[in-house]
Structure formats: structure tokens, C-alpha cells
Amino acid sequence: MSMLTVSGSPHVHGDSSVKKIMYTVVIAMVPAMLVSVYFFGLDALRVLVISSLSCLFFEWLIQKYLIKGPVTIFDGSALITGILLAFNVPSNLPTWIIIVGAFVAIGMAKMSFGGLGKNPFNPALVGRIFLLISFPVQMTSWPEPKMLFGSMASQPDAMGGATPLGFLKEGLKNSTVPELMSKMPDLMMDFIGFIGGSLGEVSVVALLLGAIYMLIKKVITWQIPFAYIGSVVVFTGILWLIDPDMYVDPLFHLLTGGLILGAFFMATDMVSSPISPWGQIVFGIGCGVITILIRIWGAYPEGVSFAILIMNAFTPLLNRWLKPKLFGETIKAA
Amino acid sequence: MGILKTFSLGGVHPPENKLSADQAIEVLPLPKQAFIPLNQNLGAPGVAQVQKGDVIKVGQLLAKGEAFISSNVHSPVSGKVLKIDNVMDPSGYRRPAVVVNVDGDEWVDGIDRTDTLVKEIKLSQKEIVEKIHQLGIVGLGGATFPSHVKLMVPEGKTADVLIINGVECEPYLTADHRLMIEKGDEILVGTTILMKGLGVERAIIGIENNKPDAIKNMTELAGKFKGIEVCPLKVKYPQGGEKQLIKATIRREVPSGKLPIEVGAVVNNVGTAFAVYQAVQKNKPLIERVVTITGKSVAKPGNFMVRIGTPIRELIEKAGGLPEDSGKMIGGGPMMGKALLSMDTPVVKGSSGILILRESESKRVDVKNCIRCARCVSVCPMGLEAVLLAQLAEMEMWEESEQENVMDCIECGSCHYTCPSGRPLLDYIRLGKSKVGQIIRNRGKK
Numbered sequence: 001m002s003m004l005t006v007s008g009s010p011h012v013h014g015d016s017s018v019k020k021i022m023y024t025v026v027i028a029m030v031p032a033m034l035v036s037v038y039f040f041g042l043d044a045l046r047v048l049v050i051s052s053l054s055c056l057f058f059e060w061l062i063q064k065y066l067i068k069g070p071v072t073i074f075d076g077s078a079l080i081t082g083i084l085l086a087f088n089v090p091s092n093l094p095t096w097i098i099i100v101g102a103f104v105a106i107g108m109a110k111m112s113f114g115g116l117g118k119n120p121f122n123p124a125l126v127g128r129i130f131l132l133i134s135f136p137v138q139m140t141s142w143p144e145p146k147m148l149f150g151s152m153a154s155q156p157d158a159m160g161g162a163t164p165l166g167f168l169k170e171g172l173k174n175s176t177v178p179e180l181m182s183k184m185p186d187l188m189m190d191f192i193g194f195i196g197g198s199l200g201e202v203s204v205v206a207l208l209l210g211a212i213y214m215l216i217k218k219v220i221t222w223q224i225p226f227a228y229i230g231s232v233v234v235f236t237g238i239l240w241l242i243d244p245d246m247y248v249d250p251l252f253h254l255l256t257g258g259l260i261l262g263a264f265f266m267a268t269d270m271v272s273s274p275i276s277p278w279g280q281i282v283f284g285i286g287c288g289v290i291t292i293l294i295r296i297w298g299a300y301p302e303g304v305s306f307a308i309l310i311m312n313a314f315t316p317l318l319n320r321w322l323k324p325k326l327f328g329e330t331i332k333a334a
Numbered sequence: 335m336g337i338l339k340t341f342s343l344g345g346v347h348p349p350e351n352k353l354s355a356d357q358a359i360e361v362l363p364l365p366k367q368a369f370i371p372l373n374q375n376l377g378a379p380g381v382a383q384v385q386k387g388d389v390i391k392v393g394q395l396l397a398k399g400e401a402f403i404s405s406n407v408h409s410p411v412s413g414k415v416l417k418i419d420n421v422m423d424p425s426g427y428r429r430p431a432v433v434v435n436v437d438g439d440e441w442v443d444g445i446d447r448t449d450t451l452v453k454e455i456k457l458s459q460k461e462i463v464e465k466i467h468q469l470g471i472v473g474l475g476g477a478t479f480p481s482h483v484k485l486m487v488p489e490g491k492t493a494d495v496l497i498i499n500g501v502e503c504e505p506y507l508t509a510d511h512r513l514m515i516e517k518g519d520e521i522l523v524g525t526t527i528l529m530k531g532l533g534v535e536r537a538i539i540g541i542e543n544n545k546p547d548a549i550k551n552m553t554e555l556a557g558k559f560k561g562i563e564v565c566p567l568k569v570k571y572p573q574g575g576e577k578q579l580i581k582a583t584i585r586r587e588v589p590s591g592k593l594p595i596e597v598g599a600v601v602n603n604v605g606t607a608f609a610v611y612q613a614v615q616k617n618k619p620l621i622e623r624v625v626t627i628t629g630k631s632v633a634k635p636g637n638f639m640v641r642i643g644t645p646i647r648e649l650i651e652k653a654g655g656l657p658e659d660s661g662k663m664i665g666g667g668p669m670m671g672k673a674l675l676s677m678d679t680p681v682v683k684g685s686s687g688i689l690i691l692r693e694s695e696s697k698r699v700d701v702k703n704c705i706r707c708a709r710c711v712s713v714c715p716m717g718l719e720a721v722l723l724a725q726l727a728e729m730e731m732w733e734e735s736e737q738e739n740v741m742d743c744i745e746c747g748s749c750h751y752t753c754p755s756g757r758p759l760l761d762y763i764r765l766g767k768s769k770v771g772q773i774i775r776n777r778g779k780k
Contacts, residue, residue, distance in 0.1 A: 005662045005696040006426075006673040008761050010747030011689075012348055012505070013699050016754040021707065075702070117703035117755075275708040275719060319722075326717040326739060327343050327577065328590040 018116070021270075022076025024219045028210035029083050029265065035203040040091035040143065044199050050095050052082030054102030062111045077116050081105050084124035087200020087261060088305065089131065092143045097135055101127040121312045122269045125305045132305070140166070142196035163197045164256040168248060169301040176245040181252075200265075201258040211264035220268040223277050227284025228263040228291075229254065235292045247296070259291065262304035272312040279315075279322040286311045338543055338568035341578040344715040345570040346748045348669065350544055354508045354628045354635040359516055361639045362652060364436055368411045368643035369680040370396055371423045371431040375472045376479045377403030384432060388415045393442040393619055396432050399470070405480040406470035408619035410641035412440035424665040424672055424679055431680070434643070446616040451519050455527055455614070462531040462614055469613040470620045470683075474605030475499055475574065476666060478684040481610065484600055485531040494598040496529050497583055498607055500541040500548065501567065501574040504667025507687040509624040510604045512637045514541065514548035518555040521604050524611030525562055532600055537562045538583045539604070542569045571669060572746035576601040578715050590742050605686075625649060625681055629690030631657035640681050646688050647677040661696030664689040669747045699756035710749035710759055716742045720749035720759045727766035732773055735766040741774070743767060 036044040059078040063071045085105050089098065105127030113119045132139045142163055164184055171180040200207070214220045232253055239247040253259065267273060267287050274283050287307045294303025373379030380397030384390055390409045397407040413436040421431035441447065457465060467482035487493050498521070502510040514521060525537050539556070541549050543566050553564040565583050572578055577588045579601060586597040594601055602610075605623060612618040621642055628635040633654025640649060646663070650656050656677070664671040665679065666686055674688075710720035718739060726735045740763060749759040 004660065004673075004675075005693075006675060007662075007698060008673075008758070008764065009671060009745070010669045010751045010760065011662060011664055011671065011673065011691060012668040012695070012751065013756065014346065014348065014752050016709065016752060017699070017756075018702050018705055018754050021705070021754055072702075077705075115703065117705045270705050270707040273706075275706065275711050275721070324711055324714075324717050324719060325343070326590060327581075327715065327742065328587050328592070329717070 018075050018077075021219050022080055024217045025080050025214065025265075026076060026083065028214045028217075028219075029080075029087070029200075031206035031209045032087065032200050032203060032261075033083065035206040036087070036091070036199040039202060040199065043091040043143070046095070047089060047091055047093060047098060047199060048083065048086045050098045051086035051089075051102055052079055054099045055079070055082035055085065055106050058103050058106040059111065062107060063115070067111070067115075072116065075116065078106060078110075081110065081123045081127075084122075084200070084266060085127045087265075088124060088128040088198050088258065089139065090142050090197075091199055092141065093131075093138055097131060097138055100134075101131045104130040117271050119271055120315070121309055122266055122272050125266060125309050129305055129309065144196055163301065164252070165295065166301040168252075169295075172246070177248050178245065181248070197256075198258065201261045204255050204260050207260045207264060211260070214264065214268075220264065221277070221280065223280035224268050224273055224284040224287075225263040227281040228267055228287045229259065231285040231288030232259060232292055235289060239296070253292070253295070257295070257302045258304040262287070262291075262308055266304075267308045267311070272315055274315050274318040274322070276319070276322050276324040279318040282318055282322060283311050283315065286314060338566055339582050340568040340570050341573060341581040341715060343581075343717050344713045344748060345572065345578075346713050346751055347569060348505050348571060348751060350569070351505045351628075351630070352508050352511070352544070353506065353630070353632075354626050354637055355511055355545075357508070357512070357636040359512050359624055359637045359639055362641070362644065362649060364411060364439060364641060365644045365648050366436055367416070367645075368413075368434045368436055368641065369421045369431050369645065369678070370407060370410065370434065370643035371421065371429055371680065371682055372397040372407060372418075373423075373429055374407055374478060374642070374683040375399065375403075375405035376477055377401060377405070379430070380404060380407050382418055382430070382432065384409075384415050384418075386415055386417050389413070390415060390434065391440045391442045392621065393445050399480070403480055403483055405472050405478075406468060406619070408470055408621050409434065410621035410643050411436045413437035422676055422679060424674060424682060424685060426672065426675055445618050447618070451523070452615040453519075453523055455523070455530060457614060459530055459533060462527055465614050466531065466610060469618070471606065471609050471613055472620065472683050473603055474609060474623060474683065474686070475603035476670070476684050476686055478682075481602065481606055484602065485528070487532070487595060491595045492598060493532050493534050493595060493600050494536065495584060495600075496525065496532055496534050496537040497576075497579055497599055497601045498525050498528075498537060498539040498604055499574055499576070499579055499601055500539050500545075500552070500604040501579060502545070503542060503569075503571045503574040504669055504671070504686075505571075506628045506689050507626050507667045508628070509626045509637055509686050511545050511548055513604055513608055513624055514545070514552055517608055518551050520611045521552075521607045522555055522559045522562060523615065524607035524609070526559055527610050527614050528602055528607060529561065534600075535561050539564045540567050540573070540579050540583050541565070542567050542573060544569045572715055572744065572748065575715065575744050575746060577744070590739060620683055623681075623683065623685070625685050626687035627653040627690075628687060629657070629660075629692070630695075631659050631692050632690050633657070640685075642683060643680045645678050645680055646674065649681070649688055650677060650690070657690060657692070659692045659694070660690050661693030662691040664691065669751065670745065698758070701757055702755040704755055704757055707754060709752045709754065713748040713752045715746060715748065716744060718743060720763060723766055724757065724759045724762035727762040727769075730769075732766070732769050736770045736773070740766045740770050
């Protein structure tokens with residue numbers, strides 16, 4: 001028998017690990033990946049593969065040759081960034097642009113801050129915003145969804161490949177909401193995914209499947225997504241009640257764009273979101289309000305990415321301001 | 335049974351591994367040599383009352399606790415005092431201990447060694463407290479706080495309920511469990527004595543639901559005693575922490591930095607209640623206790639009535655010897671116990687169990703970057719931010735540590751247990767606690 005170990009308590013460890021958490025998230029994204037390939041064909045597969053591989057490659061390159069430290073590319077975090085980046089771009093994006101996005105996400109947003117756990121901003125979103133600002137044309141030319149097998153009743157020609165949000169934003173300059181709505185597919189289509197948009201944001205039902213899985217597996221908490229979505233519903237609901245000609249109903253906001261993807265898969269990123277339950281709720285509400293401000297009054301039709309990044313910046317402040325409830329705090333010591 | 339009570343904030347549920355739950359308590363034979371530390375309680379050490387060459391009997395006073403928070407130590411064996419020397423105790427430090435060459439089993443007069451149950455309590459409140467003081471009773475749950483001090487309610491405060499801790503939330507340990515099955519009546523008489531000593535009419539015995547036989551036995555027996563109720567609890571670690579147990583049983587929350595008496599409660603372990611019974615009814619000092627010897631590779635896990643001062647080697651031999659694949663010896667349970675350095679370490683008043691972990695279970699997992707998942711925060715039963723406290727300690731920011739309530743940490747280890755990155759959070763927090771504690775004490779001196 002060799003020497004006995006002596007160390008401080010606790011002497012047992014639970015079964016959680018970074019790898020388990022990360023791959024749970026990857027599994028949760030599988031339904032949305034399948035749906036994206038189903039609707040956008042092999043092009044979607046190309047985007048997913050290129051994005052994931054580039055993210056893994058850049059992390060390996062930087063860890064091995066720049067930092068010269070341990071290589072941890074199989075912990076699952078770079079893979080998540082890769083998939084999320086793919087989810088946030090159109091399926092016809094040129095390969096080289098995807099690689100640039102992966103480099104910005106991993107190299108700039110993650111590794112330059114110290115790698116896993118150190119990045120203040122969600123890496124995939126930084127990559128996405130970089131691409132959106134640098135390559136606005138390519139990033140907003142949405143291919144129409146086509147079924148992989150057979151044909152489908154394609155969306156009305158009037159939309160010309162725009163996302164519902166983009167179509168609405170453009171149209172509202174000289175039209176009213178009810179007129180525009182009549183030209184768009186009904187909301188059930190949005191729910192299932194027969195709409196134009198980025199890879200991962202088209203099918204709400206696939207995203208919700210993954211979200212439920214993550215909630216059951218406890219890799220995300222309910223606070224951020226529910227506060228986020230709840231505040232969007234309340235905010236847009238109030239506007240819609242005030243003037244239904246000018247403002248579209250909350251359900252439309254829920255089912256279109258990247259809200260569900262953002263609320264469940266990106267705002268919940270552990271590294272860049274607050275620690276305490278109340279901090280998370282305020283974070284979620286902040287995301288919701290900023291998203292709608294941008295969607296309705298901003299220059300872009302969609303505000304989810306910006307909203308989450310802006311709230312990421314508030315995370316350290318929220319951590320200072322909203323502390324978890326302390327045991328024995330309710331009764332003040334006499 | 336409806337919804338079981340438990341504490342509300344945080345907590346984890348490690349695998350229970352109560353391997354020795356069905357093993358009746360056996361008496362461990364006397365050792366050839368006993369090592370009895372003079373300090374076996376929280377607080378000041380006792381002052382030696384014997385010297386080299388003295389021939390002593392079982393029950394004789396070995397060390398007198400003279401300070402307010404201090405306790406007497408009695409001889410658990412008879413024989414000749416070989417020396418008073420520094421001996422490594424379960425804390426890992428070498429401290430003064432009486433080393434006795436055991437010879438026979440001679441007891442001092444006046445101790446009732448029979449098993450006859452004595453129900454009638456003859457002593458007055460004051461006499462009870464004095465008796466508990468004289469016979470060296472300390473908290474047997476692990477903290478070894480002198481029991482008589484707990485019974486002396488500070489001026490301006492009142493106690494209205496006594497809580498008896500039968501939770502045994504540490505995995506593996508079964509000493510309290512067996513005691514509740516085999517010595518239920520004695521525990522209940524002990525509880526009644528403690529109620530009288532404290533001057534309260536009500537006592538609650540909290541037992542986790544993974545011990546249905548103990549709950550059944552204690553509930554049946556408690557019917558014959560006035561004012562004692564049994565409260566089954568949902569299994570959740572660290573429910574045996576006194577603040578958590580108070581919250582679970584009577585929904586009161588002890589304020590940060592205060593003692594349970596602040597909310598009118600006093601908590602004692604079932605083992606302590608048994609020791610109190612023996613002291614007050616049988617005049618028997620605290621010279622032995624139930625110790626669990628366990629581990630997945632241990633041939634015969636069991637529960638033994640062990641004389642204080644017995645080297646743990648004897649206990650391990652009795653359980654089939656140290657397994658080939660042993661990697662770690664722990665005094666106590668796997669969550670809060672201390673790793674032991676030697677098999678010569680003696681059993682002390684605070685020893686609840688000896689756990690032998692396999693080599694494969696002994697190493698910590700690799701440390702990775704913190705991913706800020708906040709699990710350490712959600713499991714903390716005190717509502718602390720372990721990740722922040724560990725960072726502050728790492729950066730030696732003691733003032734901020736104090737502001738973030740580092741002193742509230744009960745060192746239950748749930749944070750480290752649950753951390754997916756395997757970060758040694760509690761190591762850092764302990765460092766913070768010791769530094770901040772020092773700063774606070776120095777401030778008091780000025």
C-alpha cells in the first residue's frame with residue numbers, strides 16, 4: 001500500500017463536471033441543429049461544421065502556440081460557441097466569413113480574456129455582432145427555408161426572403177401592422193420554423209425542447225429566460241394595447257427573431273450572467289427591455305444580440321448590487 | 335407522512351452509504367495502551383491532575399477544565415501513567431496527553447455500570463448543570479462544546495425549546511442511528527434531564543427520513559415522556575448543522591453571527607443526551623462513546639462502544655484490518671471529517687466515526703477554471719457566495735471577506751462538493767475565516 005492522502009474536507013465530490021454541463025448544452029441544441037438542416041439543407045450543415053471546427057481550431061491554436069498551456073478544447077465550451085455562432089448567421093454565409101467570426105469569438109472574446117470562465121461577454125454573440133457590423137449585406141441576406149426532402153408551401157413572395165422582423169420594420173415606414181401581417185405566414189409557421197432567418201432561430205419548438213432539457217438537467221435556471229421573455233411580453237403588450245396599428249402583438253415578438261434562442265441559450269451563459277437569483281431576474285428584464293427598444297426604435301430589426309451583450313457588461317455591477325439572501329438576515333440581530 | 339420538513343436555503347444530497355446501519359453496537363476490548371488528550375473540548379485545555387507513575391482507575395479525574403469554556407477529562411482505563419507527553423490527536427496537532435499502560439479494568443466507586451434504566455430524575459436544575467460540568471460532558475456531534483455551558487442561558491435571553499439532533503446527515507456514519515435504536519429510553523431520559531437543566535417544557539428530536547427504524551422507535555418511546563416530540567426530516571445535507579436544524583424543525587432563523595439561544599433554542603446531539611443520562615443517572619463520566627468504523631472496502635463495517643483514548647488501530651483491526659486499497663483515513667464523515675495522519679491517533683470525545691476511503695476515492699478531482707455557474711452559491715446553506723469568498727481569500731482581501739460574511743461559513747463543504755470545476759473553495763474560505771478571525775480578535779484587544 002502506498003502513502004495515505006491527507007487533505008482538507010470535503011473528502012467526496014459530487015458528480016458534476018464542466019464537461020457534463022457543456023455537453024448537456026450541446027445535446028440541448030441538437031433538435032434546433034436538426035431542424036436547421038431540415039429547413040436550410042446541406043448549407044446549414046456546412047455552416048455548423050465550419051463554425052464548430054474553426055472555433056475548436058482557434059482555441060487549440062491559441063492554447064498550444066500562444067499561451068503554451070494545457071489544451072482543453074474538448075471541454076465542450078468551444079463547441080458550444082461554434083454551434084451558437086452558426087445558429088446566429090444565415091445559412092448562405094460564405095465559409096471565409098464564418099471562419100472570421102469564429103476567430104473573433106474564440107480569439108478575441110474568449111481567449112484574450114484568459115479562456116474558459118474569464119470572458120465578460122458571450123463569445124458567440126461578440127463574433128456575431130462583429131460579422132453583422134463588418135459584413136452587413138452577407139449577414140442579412142436570408143435564404144428562404146426549403147425542405148430537405150420534397151417541396152413545401154413557401155412563404156409569400158412579398159417577403160422576398162426577409163425575416164418577419166425585418167419585413168415588419170421596413171414595412172412600417174409606410175404601412176400598418178394589420179396590412180403587413182396579412183402578407184406574412186401565420187404564426188404557427190414561425191413556431192415550427194417555416195420562416196427566413198438565422199440557422200438556429202427559426203424553429204421555436206425545437207429550441208423549447210432543448211430549453212426544457214436544460215431546465216430539467218439544471219444547467220440553466222428559470223430566472224433569466226423567464227424574466228427576459230416575460231418582460232418582452234409585458235413591454236410589447238403595453239405598446240400593442242396602446243396602438244395595434246403601430247405595434248405588433250407580443251406573440252409575434254415571441255415567435256420571431258432570436259428571442260427564444262437568446263433567452264434560453266445565450267443570456268443564460270453562466271460565465272457572463274449574474275450569480276444571484278435576483279441578479280439574474282434583473283439581468284433578464286434588462287435584456288427584454290433593450291431588445292424591444294432596439295426592435296421598435298433602433299436601427300436594426302433585431303436586438304437580442306445587442307441586448308444580451310449590453311447586459312453582460314452590467315453583470316459585475318449586478319453581482320455587487322444584488323446579493324443572495326443571507327441565512328439569518330431577515331431577523332436583524334438586536 | 336405528507337411533506338417532510340427541512341431547511342430552506344441550499345444543501346446537497348451526497349450518496350448516503352450507510353454501510354453499518356444494521357450493525358448492533360459492540361463493545362470494543364480495552365487497548366493495551368491508551369492516549370488520553372487533555373484537551374478534548376472546544377475552548378481551553380484541561381489542567382493535568384495526575385503525574386507519571388500514578389496508578390489510576392476508570393472514572394478518575396485526569397484533567398480539570400478550569401476556564402469557563404472548558405471541560406473535565408476522566409480516565410477511561412485503569413493502569414499506570416507512563417507519561418504525560420505530546421501525542422498527535424485527530425486534529426493532526428501534537429498536544430499534551432496522558433499515556434496509560436492499561437492494567438485490568440478497575441473502576442472508581444460510585445459509578446453504576448448496570449444497564450438498568452433509571453427514569454426518575456432526583457437532581458435539581460442547578461445540580462444537573464453541575465453534574466454535567468463535573469463529569470466532563472461535551473457535545474458529541476463533533477464540535478465538542480462543553481455541555482454545561484449550553485445549559486447556562488445568558489442573562490436577558492430565554493430558552494423555550496430543546497432540539498435533539500438525531501439527523502446524522504454525514505454520509506457513512508451510523509453511530510447516532512444505532513444509539514437511537516438501541517438506547518432510545520436512555521436518550522429520552524437524557525433529553526428530559528437536559529430539558530430540566532435548561533428549564534424548558536418542550537423538546538424536539540429531529541431525525542432524517544433515511545432512518546425509518548430510528549424514527550419509529552423514538553416516536554413510540556417518546557409517547558411515554560412529557561413534552562418530547564419526534565420530527566422526521568427530509569434527507570438533506572447539512573441538516574445536522576444546528577442553525578439548519580433549528581430552521582428545519584421550528585422555522586426560526588438564528589441571526590448572522592449569533593448563537594441559537596437568540597431564538598430561544600438550544601441544540602444537543604442524541605449522543606450527548608445519552609452521555610447526560612449516564613452522567614446524571616448513573617454517575618458515569620464521559621469515558622466512552624459509540625464510534626462507527628466504515629468504508630466501502632472495510633471487511634466488517636460496524637459500530638463500537640469505544641473507550642476514549644483507544645488508538646484507532648484497534649478499531650480498524652476489529653473491522654477486518656486496513657484494506658489493501660486504502661487511500662485515506664478520515665476521523666468523522668466524508669463531508670466535514672478530518673484526514674488522519676496515523677493509526678495511533680486516539681479516539682476522543684468528538685470522534686463519531688473512522689472512515690476508510692479507497693485510493694480511487696481519495697484524490698481530489700482536477701481543478702479547472704471557474705465557469706461562474708453559481709452552483710456553490712445555490713447550495714450554500716448560509717447564503718454565502720463561495721466563489722467570491724474564495725477569490726477574496728486568494729487575493730488576501732480580508733476586509734472585503736469580513737463584509738461578505740466569511741465568518742458565517744459553517745464549513746459544511748457543500749460548495750467544494752458541488753463545484754463542477756473541482757475548485758478547493760472551502761480551503762480558501764477556511765483561510766479567510768482564520769485571517770478574519772485573527773483580525774476581529776486583535777480589534778477586540780485594542
